[in-house]
Amino acid sequence: MEKKVKLSILCELYGKLLTKKQYEFLNDYYNNDLSLSEIAENNNITRQAVRDNIKKGEKKLFEYEEKLLFMKRMFNQEKTIQKVLSELAKIQKDSSDKKVTSILESIKKELNCLV
Amino acid sequence: MEKKVKLSILCELYGKLLTKKQYEFLNDYYNNDLSLSEIAENNNITRQAVRDNIKKGEKKLFEYEEKLLFMKRMFNQEKTIQKVLSELAKIQKDSSDKKVTSILESIKKELNCLV
Missing domain, CATH: 1.10.10.10 (Winged helix-like DNA-binding domain superfamily/Winged helix DNA-binding domain)
Structure with missing residues (x-):
């Protein structure tokens, strides 16, 4: 960096x-x-x-x-959350269930506040 | 506390x-x-x-x-992650799709490492 x-x-x-x-x-x-x-x-x-x-x-x-090591921890955490967000996107892509989509949207918002 | x-x-x-x-x-x-x-x-x-x-x-x-304020930030983060985990459980409960279940399991593991 x-x-x-x-x-x-x-x-x-x-x-x-x-x-x-x-x-x-x-x-x-x-x-x-x-x-x-x-x-x-x-x-x-x-x-x-x-x-x-x-x-x-x-x-x-x-x-x-x-x-x-707070910066290091912060970066590791961000990496994990980005990974989780991309996994969630996979589920969202395949799902046509509106309830699931709405839950995933809310989860994405929550997680994006952490990065 | x-x-x-x-x-x-x-x-x-x-x-x-x-x-x-x-x-x-x-x-x-x-x-x-x-x-x-x-x-x-x-x-x-x-x-x-x-x-x-x-x-x-x-x-x-x-x-x-x-x-x-690192302790405070850590607690807020843990609260968010617990909330996300409980939202994910809702999706998992309703899903019979094996692929989704497997992705959710992997996400849960990742997130549990953060708390």
């Missing part, structure tokens, strides 16, 4: 464990697509100070994931 | 963010059902020192959950 996507997810999962500044800078950089220079200007600090904060934040996010 | 069950789950989720000692004492107390006195004796320290470590660890676990 691309580093940017990974850090955006990690920031979403563990961002509340970072300092306010680290979270803001990482969020601006990875989710709001601001450049280091733009973040520096907005916060009236040097580009290097922004980079240092981001680097520290990234390091912490990777450490949290190494210990807690 | 009973405090003991809650702390056992929180310990499982966030235990790796505690100090080694905090984790060991909480795990002994909440998962291995050891008393404070037994843990104190095993570690050659006072009962009060064990209690202090456990209290600190509990506080940290609750703080992590307050910030990250």
